[in-house]
Amino acid sequence: MPTPSHSSIRSILIIGNYAPRQCGIATYTTDLRMALLEAYPQSRIEVMAMNDTPAGYDYPDSVVFTIDQDDPYAYYQAADFIRLSSYDLVCIQHEYGIFGGASGRNLLLLIRAITIPIVTTLHTVLREPTADQHTILWELAQRSQRIIVMSSHAVDLIHTIYGIPLAQIDCIPHGIPDLPFRDGYEDKQHANLTGKQVLLTFGLLSPNKGIEDVLNALPSLIKQHPHVLYVIVGATHPTVRQTFGEAYREMLQALVEQLGIQAHVRFHDQFVSSSALAIYMGAADVYITPYHTQEQSVSGTLAYAIGAGKAIVSTPYWYATELLAHGGGMLVPFHDPAMLAEQVNTLLAEPQLRQTIREQAYQRGRTMLWSVVATHYMQSFVQARTHPLHPVLVLANQPIMPDSPIIPPLCLDHLIAMTDDMGLIQHAILNIPNHHEGYATDDNARALIATMLLDPIQEPQAQRLAMRYLAFLWYAFNPATQRFRNFMGANRQWLEATGSEDAHARSIWALGIVLEQSHDPGLCGVAQRLLRFALPAVSQLTHPRPWALALLGFAAYRQRFPGDRTVMASQLQLAEQLLSRFQAAHQPDWEWFDDHLTYDNAVLPHALIVSGQTLQRPDMVEAGLTALTWLCAIQRPEAEHFKPIGSNGFFQRGQAPAHYDQQPIEAQATVLAACAAFESTGDSGWYDEAQHAFYWFLGHNDAGVALYDQRTGGCADGLEIDRINQNQGAESTLAFLIGRLTIQTLTPPIRRGTAENTSASVTRPPRIRADLIPPRDSSSLRPL
Secondary structure, three states: OOOOOHHHOOEEEEEEOOOOOOOHHHHHHHHHHHHHHHHOOOOEEEEEEEEOOOOOOOOOOOEEEEEEOOOHHHHHHHHHHHHOOOOOEEEEEEOHHHOOOHHHOHHHHHHOOOOOOEEEEEOOOOOOOOHHHHHHHHHHHHOOOEEEEOOHHHHHHHHHOOOOOHHHEEEOOOOEOOOOOOOOHHHHHHOOOOOOEEEEEEOOEOHHHOHHHHHHHHHHHHHHOOOEEEEEEOOEOHHHHHHHOOHHHHHHHHHHHHHOOHHHEEEEOOOOOHHHHHHHHHHOOEEEEOOOOOOOOOOHHHHHHHHOOOEEEEOOOHHHHHHOOOOOEEEOOOOOHHHHHHHHHHHHHOHHHHHHHHHHHHHHHHHHEHHHHHHHHHHHHHHHHHOOOOOHHHHOOOOOOOOOOOOOOOOOHHHHHOEOOOOEEOOEEOOEEOHHHOEEHHHHHHHHHHHHHOOOOOOOHHHHHHHHHHHHHHHHEEOOOOEEOOEEOOOOOEOOOOOOHHHHHHHHHHHHHHHHHOOOHHHHHHHHHHHHHHHHHHHHOOOHHHHHHHHHHHHHHHHHOOOOHHHHHHHHHHHHHHHHHHHHHOEOOEOOOOOEEOOOOOHHHHHHHHHHHHHOOHHHHHHHHHHHHHHHHHHOHHHOOOOOOOOOOOEEOOOOOOOOOEOHHHHHHHHHHHHHHHHHHOOHHHHHHHHHHHHHHHOOOOOOOOOEEOOOOEEOOEEOOOOEEOOOOHHHHHHHHHHHHHHOOOOOOOOOOOHHHHOOOOOOOOOOOHHHOOOOOHHHOOOO
């Protein structure tokens, strides 16, 4: 399989706070998006922003959707928006306080209802979470393909406390801007700080910031350095202000007056811009983070100070302990103004020491630049899409079929919608016909097969549909080449003189089915004549799959005309070729017709089984059963649900089979082949295999989600590595319809005793109850 690259990520949706909202998460999300866009300008990166006020914020155009954090219904609306959009991946910036409900539980409403990969960045990882916090983070991790944290300590916590596998976790540092390493003289001039020894703390104010400890340390500092000035930059945190007003700031201001240090403290009560912050940071001689609590996994302000190459004094919260472990600053105990004063005095008194620490910090910051972080994020995104640790959709809030599936009521609505006066349109955008893509003989042949399996009494429109599809095949045949053309453009002009071997052979299959199933003189007359026209080219087919497709048509034809020697001769020739191919290629560990499996695989053993029956060749039947047994073991390993070989790499001998993209045609082909094996042998195991393959459509698959849409009668185009391909094209819809119409004709086997039922190592899905198919209400049928 090809090596994945960032080009596979075309569109990303980031969920979190966003500027101009004033908080650390908003700043981080805004910076992350800009860094990703700069590194990957070909990607579409949009934002779903959380609102904590009814009025919201004056967001830029990059914010395409907003969520009222306290409105549970808004999360369902957001999930619906995501499902109907074309994002490849969702990146959640998680902090407990920005999502509504207890500990941010509302977020679960959204993630349970979306089906694309999720990569979650955890801004807080708690060592002693509450029960709600633990449950939310655990489920968020279960529904995310990758978890991003910003420190090694956070990796250890999320692994040991929450049980998240290390293989799922990416440690990516907090991003920082690319700031120059400068002496600060000009910045002090711009900030009106010339002649001052500047201590700086910035960020949104809240009681756990520990600023009072620095204020209590200032009198001792002023004695040795009378020109020291402590600058506190940042507004009060909006959540704190909403609940407590400015009580914390007022307490700090009162402390300043009590200590008599008004000339040495400057409050800048604003949420400053990036340019203003760069000036303040450049002017600082020492940066201080005196936080009170150890449990802080990340600090954007400390990361920024490292990037600016500042000498740092900090309390030993987790992030600071890790970030300053190899130089770049000094750690002081919590709530210890005396020790804090001692360390700051040392840095102010020893310029060379301060310069050395600054250089170490700046070098550390080079690994944290947003340009570097963006690359790490994209690598995580690609990993989430191309190598998921668990099926993305298995946890999706989508209807999974019950334990006792019933064949869904027959619905031809989508087939009819996809059919116009020319024939069947080959592709759809969701469930809307995509006229731009035109028509394919392949699909019209499949549709003709499906209409022949319909009961014309219950489905009176089947006859008219069949006439339309057969008329398309008649028009597709090119007498000059004696082959069917395949692709017709939207302008109804043929795009080729000769179509693929598959299209020719599948048309013969459809014609044979018409002659086996129909009693309409017009249909049968045209089918008989067209089959005669197409028969000479059969001897020129060169590949096993078209041989097999044509053989299915011959076997069906000879159910009605067993004495037709011309068709029998062609059938015998192709069947011998297919048998010889199997005999030459198969080995005990590789019971197949070639050294690789690709597309529509089960049609090959299916053709040998039915050919062997009509030609009275047990050796062909045996070879077909052997190959089908081997294929079913590959497609249902360890008796689990059906897992067709994926089209993204297929299955080459000596390699592992590709798991994705899983195509409906594989399930249909296996249903038909297993049904033929059951009818040939009477072995109930083949009945079970047919059911397992059919259940794939109904939700017994790697995603746990039904591909068949009972509302429209359409079928999704495939199960991809990270999502259901929700387009309901002709091939996939007909794959379901043909599989359904075939399996419902089987008479369930009579099982003797219980040994057979208990021989499997896991419980097999129960049999579909065809007797519970609701009758179709003919009054609801729409005209063509």
